[in-house]
Amino acid sequence: MNAFDSVVLEVADLEAATCFYSAVLGSDSPYVCLRATQDPSSGFRGFALSLVVSQPGNADALIRAAVGTGGRVLKSASKSLWGYGGVVQAPDGTIVKVATSAKRDTAPVSRDVGELVLLLGVEDVKASKEFYAGRGLSVGKSYGSKYVEFAADPGHVKLALYKRRALAKDVGVSAEGTGSHRLVLSGAAGPFRDPDGFVWQASASGPLTATA
Numbered sequence: 458m459n460a461f462d463s464v465v466l467e468v469a470d471l472e473a474a475t476c477f478y479s480a481v482l483g484s485d486s487p488y489v490c491l492r493a494t495q496d497p498s499s500g501f502r503g504f505a506l507s508l509v510v511s512q513p514g515n516a517d518a519l520i521r522a523a524v525g526t527g528g529r530v531l532k533s534a535s536k537s538l539w540g541y542g543g544v545v546q547a548p549d550g551t552i553v554k555v556a557t558s559a560k561r562d563t564a565p566v567s568r569d570v571g572e573l574v575l576l577l578g579v580e581d582v583k584a585s586k587e588f589y590a591g592r593g594l595s596v597g598k599s600y601g602s603k604y605v606e607f608a609a610d611p612g613h614v615k616l617a618l619y620k621r622r623a624l625a626k627d628v629g630v631s632a633e634g635t636g637s638h639r640l641v642l643s644g645a646a647g648p649f650r651d652p653d654g655f656v657w658q659a660s661a662s663g664p665l666t667a668t669a
Contacts, residue, residue: 461594461607461614462660463487464506464575465641467494468549473527477547480526481508481519481568488573488614490643498550500634501625503653505544505552507574507617512559513541514566519555520545522568528553531629536560544628550639552628573614574606575642578621578632579653585618592646616642621653 466489468474474491482489489506510516513534520534520543527548534543534555542556554576579585586605590596594616597608603623609615625632638655647657 461575461609461616461642461644461646463490463614463643465490465492465643465658466549466551467492467496467637467639467641469493469495470548473548477523477526477528477549480522481528481553482570482573483568487612492641494637494639496637496639498634498636498639501578501621501630501632502550502552502634502638502640503578503621503624504638504640504655505554505576505578505624505628507554507556507576508570509572509574510555510557510569511571512557512562512564512566514562515569516542516555516557518566518568519570523547523553523555552630554628574617575614576617576619576624577653577655578624579618579651580621581652582618582620585652588652589616589618589646592649594646613644 468491471491471493478489508519517534523545528545531546532544540556540558544554546552582602582605594607598606604619606617622632642657643660644657645660647659650656
């Protein structure tokens with residue numbers, strides 16, 4: 458059971474969030490839903506969305522779209538040993554990483570997203586791995602206590618686990634944070650709450666929408 462359908466982002470300003478995610482993911486994205494909240498939250502919320510694209514030009518195009526709709530650059534796009542990418546923060550505070558393993562463009566530039574990965578920052582990677590495996594998710598990649606990636610069926614969000622502090626360092630922020638994650642995961646494995654307080658609900662996927 459690898460059906461992880463979408464994420465629900467809880468935001469204070471639905472209009473601004475809808476504008477941002479429509480520009481970055483498209484208004485018909487099945488991966489993100491928005492819900493209004495005033496639950497207190499400060500600092501790092503313990504997760505990041507990773508948008509995997511096919512080439513550097515696509516990464517640049519997505520980052521420009523993000524900045525043009527209120528996003529703030531946390532890490533400027535640059536080359537690295539693993540490829541190319543950068544990190545932005547949405548108006549609602551969600552951190553969005555845009556990355557590709559390609560080193561150069563080989564096709565016309567587009568804003569197509571090949572894969573969306575939800576990176577969860579957890580206190581104990583091994584314990585969280587066992588927790589999720591016990592709820593039907595199959596491990597795709599595992600690097601001990603550092604990183605775990607679960608297999609994903611086509612057309613679904615992929616789930617990955619990092620140490621919280623390692624994830625914060627990777628996206629360029631302090632690991633300190635308090636209050637609500639402002640995130641709900643939607644999939645066949647729900648409903649439940651995981652060891653780090655991330656909440657799952659039963660599958661309710663659909664186009665990008667804002668709900669009360």
